[in-house]
Amino acid sequence: MRKLSPQKPRGRPRNFNKDEALKMALDLFRRKGFDNTSLDDLTTTLNVKKPSLYAAFGNKEQLFLEVLHAYTSGPIAYFHAIFEEPTTKSLVRMLLLKSVEVLFYSESPAGCLVVMSTASEALQKAGIQQKLVAGLQQHQQKLIARFEQAKADGELKPTVDSQRLALYVVTLHKALSLQAINGSSKQDMLQLVEQVIELWPSTL
Amino acid sequence: MRKLSPQKPRGRPRNFNKDEALKMALDLFRRKGFDNTSLDDLTTTLNVKKPSLYAAFGNKEQLFLEVLHAYTSGPIAYFHAIFEEPTTKSLVRMLLLKSVEVLFYSESPAGCLVVMSTASEALQKAGIQQKLVAGLQQHQQKLIARFEQAKADGELKPTVDSQRLALYVVTLHKALSLQAINGSSKQDMLQLVEQVIELWPSTL
DNA sequence: TAAATTATTTACCGATTGGTATAAATAATT
DNA sequence: AATTATTTATACCAATCGGTAAATAATTTA
Numbered sequence: 001m002r003k004l005s006p007q008k009p010r011g012r013p014r015n016f017n018k019d020e021a022l023k024m025a026l027d028l029f030r031r032k033g034f035d036n037t038s039l040d041d042l043t044t045t046l047n048v049k050k051p052s053l054y055a056a057f058g059n060k061e062q063l064f065l066e067v068l069h070a071y072t073s074g075p076i077a078y079f080h081a082i083f084e085e086p087t088t089k090s091l092v093r094m095l096l097l098k099s100v101e102v103l104f105y106s107e108s109p110a111g112c113l114v115v116m117s118t119a120s121e122a123l124q125k126a127g128i129q130q131k132l133v134a135g136l137q138q139h140q141q142k143l144i145a146r147f148e149q150a151k152a153d154g155e156l157k158p159t160v161d162s163q164r165l166a167l168y169v170v171t172l173h174k175a176l177s178l179q180a181i182n183g184s185s186k187q188d189m190l191q192l193v194e195q196v197i198e199l200w201p202s203t204l
Numbered sequence: 205m206r207k208l209s210p211q212k213p214r215g216r217p218r219n220f221n222k223d224e225a226l227k228m229a230l231d232l233f234r235r236k237g238f239d240n241t242s243l244d245d246l247t248t249t250l251n252v253k254k255p256s257l258y259a260a261f262g263n264k265e266q267l268f269l270e271v272l273h274a275y276t277s278g279p280i281a282y283f284h285a286i287f288e289e290p291t292t293k294s295l296v297r298m299l300l301l302k303s304v305e306v307l308f309y310s311e312s313p314a315g316c317l318v319v320m321s322t323a324s325e326a327l328q329k330a331g332i333q334q335k336l337v338a339g340l341q342q343h344q345q346k347l348i349a350r351f352e353q354a355k356a357d358g359e360l361k362p363t364v365d366s367q368r369l370a371l372y373v374v375t376l377h378k379a380l381s382l383q384a385i386n387g388s389s390k391q392d393m394l395q396l397v398e399q400v401i402e403l404w405p406s407t408l
Numbered sequence: 409t410a411a412a413t414t415a416t417t418t419a420c421c422g423a424t425t426g427g428t429a430t431a432a433a434t435a436a437t438t
Numbered sequence: 439a440a441t442t443a444t445t446t447a448t449a450c451c452a453a454t455c456g457g458t459a460a461a462t463a464a465t466t467t468a
Binding site: 211212213214215216217242243244254255258263264 | 424425426427428429433434435436437
Protein backbone atom coordinates (compact mmCIF):
# COMPACT_ATOMS: atom_id res chain seq x y z
CA MET A 1 0.00 0.00 0.00
CA ARG A 2 3.00 2.27 0.43
CA LYS A 3 3.48 4.66 -2.45
CA LEU A 4 5.44 7.27 -0.58
CA SER A 5 8.88 6.40 -1.87
CA PRO A 6 8.94 7.35 -5.56
CA GLN A 7 10.13 4.07 -6.93
CA LYS A 8 11.62 3.95 -10.35
CA PRO A 9 8.95 3.91 -13.03
CA ARG A 10 8.21 0.65 -14.69
CA GLY A 11 8.98 0.93 -18.42
CA ARG A 12 11.41 2.66 -20.71
CA PRO A 13 12.43 6.05 -19.34
CA ARG A 14 11.72 9.09 -21.48
CA ASN A 15 14.84 10.72 -22.75
CA PHE A 16 13.78 14.34 -22.41
CA ASN A 17 13.02 16.53 -19.43
CA LYS A 18 9.42 17.60 -19.12
CA ASP A 19 10.18 20.86 -17.33
CA GLU A 20 12.80 21.91 -19.86
CA ALA A 21 10.42 20.99 -22.65
CA LEU A 22 7.79 23.20 -21.07
CA LYS A 23 10.21 26.11 -20.92
CA MET A 24 11.07 25.77 -24.57
CA ALA A 25 7.41 25.45 -25.47
CA LEU A 26 6.74 28.58 -23.45
CA ASP A 27 9.29 30.47 -25.51
CA LEU A 28 7.68 29.26 -28.71
CA PHE A 29 4.14 30.09 -27.62
CA ARG A 30 5.20 33.55 -26.51
CA ARG A 31 7.10 34.36 -29.68
CA LYS A 32 4.70 32.89 -32.21
CA GLY A 33 1.41 32.63 -30.34
CA PHE A 34 -0.61 29.50 -29.80
CA ASP A 35 -2.23 29.36 -33.21
CA ASN A 36 0.94 29.93 -35.17
CA THR A 37 3.05 27.51 -33.19
CA SER A 38 2.78 24.28 -35.16
CA LEU A 39 3.45 20.79 -33.95
CA ASP A 40 6.46 20.76 -36.26
CA ASP A 41 7.77 23.89 -34.55
CA LEU A 42 7.39 22.18 -31.21
CA THR A 43 8.88 18.83 -32.18
CA THR A 44 11.92 20.34 -33.89
CA THR A 45 12.86 22.83 -31.17
CA LEU A 46 12.06 20.46 -28.32
CA ASN A 47 13.81 17.67 -30.25
CA VAL A 48 10.96 15.33 -29.38
CA LYS A 49 8.94 13.34 -31.88
CA LYS A 50 5.24 13.90 -32.06
CA PRO A 51 4.06 10.62 -30.51
CA SER A 52 6.36 11.20 -27.54
CA LEU A 53 5.03 14.70 -27.14
CA TYR A 54 1.48 13.45 -27.23
CA ALA A 55 2.25 10.64 -24.80
CA ALA A 56 3.73 13.14 -22.37
CA PHE A 57 1.25 16.01 -22.64
CA GLY A 58 -1.92 14.82 -24.37
CA ASN A 59 -2.56 17.27 -27.15
CA LYS A 60 -1.69 20.82 -28.13
CA GLU A 61 -4.25 22.46 -25.85
CA GLN A 62 -3.25 20.39 -22.83
CA LEU A 63 0.39 21.16 -23.53
CA PHE A 64 -0.53 24.83 -23.55
CA LEU A 65 -2.27 24.46 -20.21
CA GLU A 66 0.85 22.94 -18.67
CA VAL A 67 2.96 25.68 -20.20
CA LEU A 68 0.53 28.21 -18.82
CA HIS A 69 0.83 26.75 -15.35
CA ALA A 70 4.62 26.85 -15.52
CA TYR A 71 4.38 30.46 -16.65
CA THR A 72 2.00 31.68 -13.99
CA SER A 73 3.83 29.90 -11.19
CA GLY A 74 7.22 30.99 -12.52
CA PRO A 75 7.91 34.17 -14.49
CA ILE A 76 4.73 35.98 -13.52
CA ALA A 77 4.42 34.87 -9.93
CA TYR A 78 4.97 38.54 -9.10
CA PHE A 79 1.32 38.92 -9.93
CA HIS A 80 0.54 38.00 -6.35
CA ALA A 81 3.60 39.50 -4.72
CA ILE A 82 2.67 43.06 -5.64
CA PHE A 83 -0.06 43.09 -3.05
CA GLU A 84 2.56 43.09 -0.33
CA GLU A 85 3.65 46.58 -1.36
CA PRO A 86 2.93 49.30 1.22
CA THR A 87 1.31 51.88 -1.08
CA THR A 88 -0.75 51.76 -4.24
CA LYS A 89 1.88 53.78 -6.00
CA SER A 90 4.65 51.33 -5.23
CA LEU A 91 2.29 48.47 -6.01
CA VAL A 92 1.58 49.79 -9.50
CA ARG A 93 5.21 50.61 -10.03
CA MET A 94 6.26 47.11 -9.10
CA LEU A 95 3.56 45.56 -11.25
CA LEU A 96 4.68 47.44 -14.33
CA LEU A 97 8.40 47.16 -13.70
CA LYS A 98 8.23 43.42 -13.14
CA SER A 99 6.20 43.10 -16.30
CA VAL A 100 8.86 44.88 -18.29
CA GLU A 101 11.44 42.54 -16.84
CA VAL A 102 9.46 39.51 -17.94
CA LEU A 103 8.88 40.88 -21.42
CA PHE A 104 12.61 41.47 -21.87
CA TYR A 105 13.96 38.47 -20.04
CA SER A 106 15.34 37.10 -23.31
CA GLU A 107 17.20 38.87 -26.10
CA SER A 108 14.11 39.13 -28.31
CA PRO A 109 11.20 40.61 -26.36
CA ALA A 110 7.91 38.78 -26.53
CA GLY A 111 4.44 39.55 -25.31
CA CYS A 112 2.89 38.13 -22.19
CA LEU A 113 1.60 34.63 -22.77
CA VAL A 114 -1.64 35.34 -20.94
CA VAL A 115 -2.37 38.69 -22.51
CA MET A 116 -1.57 37.78 -26.09
CA SER A 117 -3.34 34.43 -25.84
CA THR A 118 -6.60 36.20 -25.13
CA ALA A 119 -6.59 37.11 -28.83
CA SER A 120 -6.23 33.50 -30.02
CA GLU A 121 -9.12 32.04 -31.90
CA ALA A 122 -8.13 28.42 -31.36
CA LEU A 123 -7.92 29.00 -27.60
CA GLN A 124 -11.28 30.73 -27.72
CA LYS A 125 -12.84 27.69 -29.40
CA ALA A 126 -11.20 25.45 -26.83
CA GLY A 127 -12.67 27.48 -23.97
CA ILE A 128 -9.23 28.38 -22.65
CA GLN A 129 -9.35 32.04 -23.61
CA GLN A 130 -12.32 32.48 -21.30
CA LYS A 131 -10.27 31.10 -18.43
CA LEU A 132 -7.48 33.54 -19.18
CA VAL A 133 -9.84 36.49 -19.26
CA ALA A 134 -11.46 35.33 -16.03
CA GLY A 135 -8.07 35.21 -14.35
CA LEU A 136 -7.28 38.72 -15.50
CA GLN A 137 -10.61 39.96 -14.20
CA GLN A 138 -9.96 38.32 -10.86
CA HIS A 139 -6.69 40.21 -10.67
CA GLN A 140 -8.60 43.38 -11.47
CA GLN A 141 -10.96 42.70 -8.60
CA LYS A 142 -8.06 42.36 -6.21
CA LEU A 143 -6.77 45.72 -7.38
CA ILE A 144 -10.17 47.30 -6.79
CA ALA A 145 -10.27 45.94 -3.26
CA ARG A 146 -6.76 47.21 -2.64
CA PHE A 147 -7.63 50.69 -3.85
CA GLU A 148 -10.69 50.72 -1.65
CA GLN A 149 -8.50 49.81 1.27
CA ALA A 150 -6.12 52.62 0.35
CA LYS A 151 -9.03 55.04 0.37
CA ALA A 152 -10.06 53.83 3.80
CA ASP A 153 -6.49 54.24 4.99
CA GLY A 154 -6.39 57.76 3.67
CA GLU A 155 -3.69 56.96 1.17
CA LEU A 156 -5.92 57.70 -1.79
CA LYS A 157 -8.35 60.60 -1.93
CA PRO A 158 -11.98 59.74 -1.26
CA THR A 159 -12.85 61.08 -4.69
CA VAL A 160 -10.93 58.30 -6.41
CA ASP A 161 -13.06 55.82 -8.34
CA SER A 162 -11.44 52.49 -7.51
CA GLN A 163 -13.08 50.61 -10.36
CA ARG A 164 -12.00 53.17 -12.91
CA LEU A 165 -8.50 53.32 -11.52
CA ALA A 166 -8.14 49.53 -11.56
CA LEU A 167 -9.35 49.38 -15.13
CA TYR A 168 -6.77 52.01 -15.96
CA VAL A 169 -3.99 49.97 -14.38
CA VAL A 170 -4.85 46.63 -15.99
CA THR A 171 -5.23 48.35 -19.34
CA LEU A 172 -1.76 49.82 -19.07
CA HIS A 173 -0.45 46.50 -17.88
CA LYS A 174 -1.80 44.65 -20.90
CA ALA A 175 -0.52 47.34 -23.22
CA LEU A 176 3.07 46.61 -22.27
CA SER A 177 2.93 43.41 -24.30
CA LEU A 178 1.85 45.28 -27.39
CA GLN A 179 4.60 47.83 -26.93
CA ALA A 180 7.18 45.08 -26.61
CA ILE A 181 5.95 43.43 -29.78
CA ASN A 182 5.92 46.75 -31.58
CA GLY A 183 9.60 47.18 -30.95
CA SER A 184 9.80 49.53 -27.99
CA SER A 185 13.13 49.32 -26.23
CA LYS A 186 13.41 48.34 -22.61
CA GLN A 187 14.57 51.84 -21.74
CA ASP A 188 11.51 53.31 -23.42
CA MET A 189 9.23 51.06 -21.47
CA LEU A 190 10.93 51.82 -18.19
CA GLN A 191 10.38 55.48 -18.91
CA LEU A 192 6.80 54.74 -19.69
CA VAL A 193 6.43 53.21 -16.25
CA GLU A 194 7.90 56.31 -14.65
CA GLN A 195 5.45 58.46 -16.61
CA VAL A 196 2.56 56.43 -15.24
CA ILE A 197 3.88 56.73 -11.71
CA GLU A 198 4.33 60.46 -12.11
CA LEU A 199 0.68 60.81 -13.08
CA TRP A 200 -0.52 58.56 -10.29
CA PRO A 201 -3.14 60.32 -8.18
CA SER A 202 -1.52 62.25 -5.38
CA THR A 203 -1.78 60.73 -1.94
CA LEU A 204 -3.25 63.96 -0.61
CA MET B 205 -5.09 58.28 -77.62
CA ARG B 206 -8.06 59.54 -75.60
CA LYS B 207 -8.69 57.51 -72.50
CA LEU B 208 -10.48 60.15 -70.52
CA SER B 209 -14.03 58.90 -70.93
CA PRO B 210 -14.26 55.70 -68.92
CA GLN B 211 -15.75 53.52 -71.63
CA LYS B 212 -17.42 50.34 -70.62
CA PRO B 213 -14.90 47.62 -69.89
CA ARG B 214 -14.41 45.04 -72.56
CA GLY B 215 -15.23 41.62 -71.11
CA ARG B 216 -17.68 40.05 -68.72
CA PRO B 217 -18.52 42.39 -65.85
CA ARG B 218 -17.78 41.18 -62.35
CA ASN B 219 -20.90 40.54 -60.36
CA PHE B 220 -19.72 41.82 -56.98
CA ASN B 221 -18.80 45.23 -55.67
CA LYS B 222 -15.16 45.65 -54.78
CA ASP B 223 -15.78 48.24 -52.06
CA GLU B 224 -18.46 46.19 -50.36
CA ALA B 225 -16.21 43.17 -50.57
CA LEU B 226 -13.46 45.15 -48.88
CA LYS B 227 -15.79 46.15 -46.07
CA MET B 228 -16.78 42.57 -45.42
CA ALA B 229 -13.16 41.49 -45.58
CA LEU B 230 -12.33 44.22 -43.07
CA ASP B 231 -14.88 42.81 -40.67
CA LEU B 232 -13.42 39.35 -41.05
CA PHE B 233 -9.83 40.46 -40.59
CA ARG B 234 -10.75 42.47 -37.52
CA ARG B 235 -12.73 39.69 -35.88
CA LYS B 236 -10.44 36.78 -36.70
CA GLY B 237 -7.11 38.40 -37.48
CA PHE B 238 -5.17 38.02 -40.70
CA ASP B 239 -3.66 34.63 -39.99
CA ASN B 240 -6.87 33.01 -38.86
CA THR B 241 -9.01 34.38 -41.66
CA SER B 242 -8.92 31.62 -44.25
CA LEU B 243 -9.65 31.91 -47.94
CA ASP B 244 -12.72 29.80 -47.29
CA ASP B 245 -13.87 32.33 -44.68
CA LEU B 246 -13.45 35.10 -47.21
CA THR B 247 -15.07 33.36 -50.18
CA THR B 248 -18.10 32.22 -48.20
CA THR B 249 -18.88 35.52 -46.48
CA LEU B 250 -18.06 37.62 -49.55
CA ASN B 251 -19.97 35.12 -51.68
CA VAL B 252 -17.17 35.20 -54.24
CA LYS B 253 -15.29 32.19 -55.54
CA LYS B 254 -11.58 32.00 -55.02
CA PRO B 255 -10.43 32.61 -58.61
CA SER B 256 -12.61 35.71 -58.78
CA LEU B 257 -11.14 36.97 -55.55
CA TYR B 258 -7.63 36.43 -56.79
CA ALA B 259 -8.40 38.07 -60.15
CA ALA B 260 -9.71 41.13 -58.34
CA PHE B 261 -7.17 41.50 -55.55
CA GLY B 262 -4.11 39.40 -56.29
CA ASN B 263 -3.50 37.33 -53.20
CA LYS B 264 -4.30 37.36 -49.50
CA GLU B 265 -1.61 39.89 -48.58
CA GLN B 266 -2.60 42.31 -51.34
CA LEU B 267 -6.22 41.96 -50.34
CA PHE B 268 -5.19 42.87 -46.81
CA LEU B 269 -3.36 45.93 -48.08
CA GLU B 270 -6.47 47.14 -49.89
CA VAL B 271 -8.55 46.45 -46.79
CA LEU B 272 -6.00 48.34 -44.74
CA HIS B 273 -6.24 51.33 -47.05
CA ALA B 274 -10.00 51.33 -46.81
CA TYR B 275 -9.70 51.16 -43.04
CA THR B 276 -7.20 53.95 -42.59
CA SER B 277 -9.00 56.25 -44.99
CA GLY B 278 -12.38 55.39 -43.50
CA PRO B 279 -13.04 54.31 -39.91
CA ILE B 280 -9.78 55.61 -38.48
CA ALA B 281 -9.40 58.80 -40.47
CA TYR B 282 -9.81 60.56 -37.11
CA PHE B 283 -6.18 59.73 -36.62
CA HIS B 284 -5.32 62.93 -38.46
CA ALA B 285 -8.29 64.99 -37.35
CA ILE B 286 -7.26 64.96 -33.69
CA PHE B 287 -4.45 67.40 -34.38
CA GLU B 288 -7.00 70.13 -35.01
CA GLU B 289 -7.98 70.06 -31.34
CA PRO B 290 -7.10 73.20 -29.38
CA THR B 291 -5.46 71.55 -26.35
CA THR B 292 -3.49 68.41 -25.74
CA LYS B 293 -6.09 67.32 -23.23
CA SER B 294 -8.93 67.54 -25.75
CA LEU B 295 -6.69 65.97 -28.36
CA VAL B 296 -6.04 62.90 -26.24
CA ARG B 297 -9.65 62.75 -25.19
CA MET B 298 -10.80 62.79 -28.81
CA LEU B 299 -8.22 60.21 -29.82
CA LEU B 300 -9.36 57.76 -27.19
CA LEU B 301 -13.08 58.44 -27.51
CA LYS B 302 -13.02 58.02 -31.29
CA SER B 303 -11.10 54.80 -30.83
CA VAL B 304 -13.75 53.43 -28.54
CA GLU B 305 -16.38 54.33 -31.11
CA VAL B 306 -14.52 52.42 -33.81
CA LEU B 307 -13.99 49.38 -31.60
CA PHE B 308 -17.71 49.24 -30.82
CA TYR B 309 -19.11 50.31 -34.18
CA SER B 310 -20.65 46.84 -34.62
CA GLU B 311 -22.54 44.67 -32.17
CA SER B 312 -19.52 42.50 -31.42
CA PRO B 313 -16.50 44.63 -30.55
CA ALA B 314 -13.28 43.91 -32.37
CA GLY B 315 -9.74 45.14 -32.02
CA CYS B 316 -8.16 47.75 -34.23
CA LEU B 317 -7.00 46.22 -37.50
CA VAL B 318 -3.68 48.05 -37.36
CA VAL B 319 -2.88 47.37 -33.73
CA MET B 320 -3.83 43.71 -33.68
CA SER B 321 -2.17 43.02 -37.02
CA THR B 322 1.17 44.02 -35.57
CA ALA B 323 1.05 40.69 -33.73
CA SER B 324 0.54 38.63 -36.88
CA GLU B 325 3.34 36.32 -37.87
CA ALA B 326 2.25 35.96 -41.49
CA LEU B 327 2.18 39.74 -41.90
CA GLN B 328 5.58 39.93 -40.30
CA LYS B 329 7.00 37.48 -42.82
CA ALA B 330 5.36 39.45 -45.63
CA GLY B 331 6.99 42.66 -44.42
CA ILE B 332 3.63 44.30 -43.82
CA GLN B 333 3.84 44.34 -40.03
CA GLN B 334 6.89 46.57 -40.28
CA LYS B 335 4.88 49.06 -42.32
CA LEU B 336 2.15 49.07 -39.70
CA VAL B 337 4.61 49.67 -36.89
CA ALA B 338 6.27 52.44 -38.88
CA GLY B 339 2.94 54.15 -39.34
CA LEU B 340 2.25 53.98 -35.63
CA GLN B 341 5.65 55.42 -34.85
CA GLN B 342 5.03 58.25 -37.29
CA HIS B 343 1.85 59.03 -35.41
CA GLN B 344 3.83 59.01 -32.19
CA GLN B 345 6.27 61.52 -33.66
CA LYS B 346 3.41 63.85 -34.51
CA LEU B 347 2.23 63.61 -30.93
CA ILE B 348 5.67 64.45 -29.64
CA ALA B 349 5.85 67.53 -31.85
CA ARG B 350 2.42 68.57 -30.70
CA PHE B 351 3.36 68.26 -27.05
CA GLU B 352 6.50 70.27 -27.65
CA GLN B 353 4.35 72.96 -29.22
CA ALA B 354 2.06 72.87 -26.21
CA LYS B 355 5.04 73.40 -23.94
CA ALA B 356 6.15 76.37 -26.02
CA ASP B 357 2.63 77.73 -25.84
CA GLY B 358 2.61 77.37 -22.10
CA GLU B 359 -0.21 74.86 -22.16
CA LEU B 360 1.96 72.10 -20.74
CA LYS B 361 4.48 72.61 -17.97
CA PRO B 362 8.12 72.88 -19.07
CA THR B 363 8.91 69.87 -16.92
CA VAL B 364 6.85 67.59 -19.13
CA ASP B 365 8.83 65.01 -21.10
CA SER B 366 7.13 65.02 -24.48
CA GLN B 367 8.59 61.72 -25.62
CA ARG B 368 7.55 59.96 -22.47
CA LEU B 369 4.10 61.47 -22.58
CA ALA B 370 3.60 60.50 -26.23
CA LEU B 371 4.70 56.95 -25.48
CA TYR B 372 2.20 56.91 -22.65
CA VAL B 373 -0.60 58.03 -24.97
CA VAL B 374 0.07 55.59 -27.80
CA THR B 375 0.42 52.79 -25.29
CA LEU B 376 -2.98 53.56 -23.85
CA HIS B 377 -4.37 53.90 -27.32
CA LYS B 378 -3.19 50.45 -28.37
CA ALA B 379 -4.43 48.95 -25.14
CA LEU B 380 -8.02 49.80 -26.00
CA SER B 381 -8.05 47.02 -28.59
CA LEU B 382 -6.98 44.48 -26.03
CA GLN B 383 -9.62 45.66 -23.59
CA ALA B 384 -12.29 45.37 -26.26
CA ILE B 385 -11.22 41.84 -27.10
CA ASN B 386 -11.10 40.95 -23.42
CA GLY B 387 -14.75 41.81 -23.08
CA SER B 388 -14.80 45.27 -21.54
CA SER B 389 -18.08 47.05 -22.12
CA LYS B 390 -18.28 50.31 -23.98
CA GLN B 391 -19.29 52.06 -20.77
CA ASP B 392 -16.23 50.71 -19.01
CA MET B 393 -13.98 51.92 -21.75
CA LEU B 394 -15.56 55.36 -21.79
CA GLN B 395 -14.91 55.57 -18.06
CA LEU B 396 -11.35 54.50 -18.70
CA VAL B 397 -10.95 57.42 -21.07
CA GLU B 398 -12.25 59.80 -18.43
CA GLN B 399 -9.79 58.37 -15.93
CA VAL B 400 -6.94 59.07 -18.31
CA ILE B 401 -8.16 62.62 -18.89
CA GLU B 402 -8.48 63.20 -15.18
CA LEU B 403 -4.84 62.21 -14.68
CA TRP B 404 -3.64 64.30 -17.61
CA PRO B 405 -0.90 66.70 -16.51
CA SER B 406 -2.37 69.93 -15.30
CA THR B 407 -2.08 72.87 -17.65
CA LEU B 408 -0.47 74.96 -14.94
C1' DT C 409 15.61 -15.35 -18.51
C1' DA C 410 10.80 -14.27 -19.48
C1' DA C 411 7.01 -11.18 -18.94
C1' DA C 412 5.15 -6.79 -18.36
C1' DT C 413 5.35 -1.90 -19.01
C1' DT C 414 6.51 2.36 -20.99
C1' DA C 415 8.84 5.32 -24.63
C1' DT C 416 10.58 5.80 -29.11
C1' DT C 417 10.67 5.62 -34.15
C1' DT C 418 8.65 5.35 -38.71
C1' DA C 419 5.13 5.97 -41.38
C1' DC C 420 0.87 7.33 -42.18
C1' DC C 421 -4.18 9.66 -41.75
C1' DG C 422 -8.02 13.01 -43.14
C1' DA C 423 -8.74 17.88 -43.06
C1' DT C 424 -7.40 22.42 -44.19
C1' DT C 425 -4.16 25.80 -45.93
C1' DG C 426 -3.17 29.33 -49.88
C1' DG C 427 -3.24 29.16 -54.70
C1' DT C 428 -4.22 27.83 -59.78
C1' DA C 429 -5.24 25.42 -64.51
C1' DT C 430 -8.97 24.92 -67.50
C1' DA C 431 -12.95 25.79 -69.70
C1' DA C 432 -17.53 27.89 -69.95
C1' DA C 433 -20.11 32.35 -69.61
C1' DT C 434 -20.84 37.28 -70.63
C1' DA C 435 -19.86 41.44 -72.41
C1' DA C 436 -17.93 45.08 -76.07
C1' DT C 437 -15.73 45.52 -80.53
C1' DT C 438 -15.04 44.53 -85.38
C1' DA D 439 -21.92 36.77 -86.82
C1' DA D 440 -17.09 36.38 -85.51
C1' DT D 441 -13.47 38.03 -82.56
C1' DT D 442 -11.53 39.63 -78.43
C1' DA D 443 -11.40 40.56 -73.60
C1' DT D 444 -12.72 39.62 -69.00
C1' DT D 445 -15.08 37.02 -65.25
C1' DT D 446 -17.11 33.05 -63.82
C1' DA D 447 -17.44 28.13 -61.94
C1' DT D 448 -15.45 23.46 -61.42
C1' DA D 449 -11.96 20.94 -60.16
C1' DC D 450 -7.70 20.37 -58.80
C1' DC D 451 -2.63 21.14 -56.70
C1' DA D 452 1.30 20.60 -53.23
C1' DA D 453 2.14 21.87 -48.52
C1' DT D 454 0.95 21.95 -43.94
C1' DC D 455 -2.21 21.26 -40.11
C1' DG D 456 -3.17 18.35 -35.64
C1' DG D 457 -3.15 13.66 -34.55
C1' DT D 458 -2.35 8.38 -34.51
C1' DA D 459 -1.48 3.11 -35.62
C1' DA D 460 2.03 -0.23 -35.43
C1' DA D 461 6.31 -1.97 -34.53
C1' DT D 462 10.59 -1.63 -31.96
C1' DA D 463 13.66 -0.36 -28.04
C1' DA D 464 14.63 0.10 -23.17
C1' DT D 465 13.63 -0.60 -18.53
C1' DT D 466 11.66 -2.95 -14.09
C1' DT D 467 9.53 -6.90 -12.09
C1' DA D 468 8.78 -11.74 -11.51
